[in-house]
Amino acid sequence: MSPDGRDSGRGPVVVMGVSGSGKSTVGAALAQRLRAPFADADDFHPAANVAKMTAGHALDDDDRRPWLEALGIWLADHEEGGVMTCSALKRAYRDQLRAHAPQTAFVHLHGDRGVIARRQATRPGHFMPASLLDSQFATLEPLDDDEHGFVVDVDQSVDAIVEQVAGHLSPPGVG
Template sequence: MRSERRPHIVVMGVAGCGKTTVARRVAELIDAEFLDADDLHPPSNIEKMAAGIPLTEADREPWLAAVAARLTGRDRRYVVACSALRRRHRDVLRSGAEPVVFAHLTGPPEIIRARLAQRSGHFMSPGMLDSQLALLEPLEPDEPGTVLDIAAPPDAIARTAADFSNER
């Protein structure tokens, strides 16, 4: 069933999978506003992650609420780069802003680990990948979304995500 309102798109996955790159490109393709959820983390969360300390659910709650609030009551369509690792995280993002669809970027941990090793200037410690992989809950059949392999070029991934969201 297609909604009259175009869905917000959350490009999700573990650190280093390409969320920001893909989400920026999707936003360009569909003329939507890009939002990097990392920009809404409180300083205490950033300090923890930079030190290699995984966030707790209590740490994530206000951050996810801030992201969801950005999507609520907006006339503008958003494309959000957000880890959204667990079902409950995605439920929060959907809580105030229907419709929301997810594009889950996934790939072999070795590829993601290599990308993280090459990345500079980001607060996320590469050592955090294992904790994110352990926390990750794939999209469930009743969640509106698609799974995309990071082996494809970012532009191809973005086109697929944009096409998927436009079918909703």
């Protein structure tokens, strides 16, 4: 624990998954549990990206590139520990983030389409319309064996997810 009471030395964590998987809720709770800074990647999108998604159009890689660069810089600035939520659906996106912060751990919040669709239905007003859920699942590239991270089933309470993730991130005997 650092002098300011923050848990340090863990490296940054990205809570990833499709829209509606609970990234923001879990990420904020995890950051609180770890006493680490928190950032939601959605807050880094330029207005043009938000307008495009609000209109029901998926972003392309050219739209994402500068956004991912900004996220990577945030992760690098929090190399002693920070929690960020980001869809990070493709390996290439995760690689771009790791180029800035190689020690980043990825927590993939995974659930079947029915569970995610029900969750999306309960969050009116979010700029990512439910109509883009299929494109998110089509784009999703699960973590490869050589990527630092793990998968967590979203069909459980936020507290249970956070405890599971914190246990994975903490060295044995620390928690």
